[in-house]
Amino acid sequence: MRGSLNDEMLNDALASIALQEASPVLAVFFYCTGEAAAQWSDLRFNVGELRDNSVLSKIIVQPNEAKGCSVVLHSTTAFAQTNTGVYGSSSSAARVGDASSDSSREDTIIGKLLQALSEIPGMPTVAVAADNPNCGYGPLLHRWGNAFPNGNPLPEGLTLCPSSRVGFCGDYTETSARMGSIESAxxxxxxxGVRIAQLAKTN
Structure with missing residues (x-):
């Protein structure tokens, strides 16, 4: 049976989503080994949120058992909005969506985020160059265009439209968790998934 195109529930869901907005973030991520990894691990925090910084909003540090350490730097929304049109050469937008990205601007933006990092007392320094001997991977840039949804979440009652066979899931929908969180997604x-399985049993 074909899905209905004249679906009031689906129209209501799309109208609700259309009212939402999202705040973008530019992220720089890299993986350190050796002494560089030890310096990050010694900071003794996993997530640091910054206030009154015009470039950086968050620093995420994730050591692993192999004595390496992954680090992700989040820009502020304002910085990401100012620096549009750069997606990161390794991003899915560039690799799959064929989005063009200026590599020279990419290096400049990475440099600005790393410079902002170096200005924070006690933070390890990281070179921009991709062949940095202390980085097993990166630093690389990724534009997260819909990082943080804003507005009212899509009501749970509209997240599955059986007549059109369309379901919506993600951090922009209504759950018991905070909107915009990994938990809500x-x-x-x-x-x-549970409701689809239940419908499959009844049909």
């Missing part, structure tokens, strides 16, 4: 996917 996970819970929404689980909820839609």
């Amino acid at each position: 996970l819970l929404s996917g689980t909820s839609v």
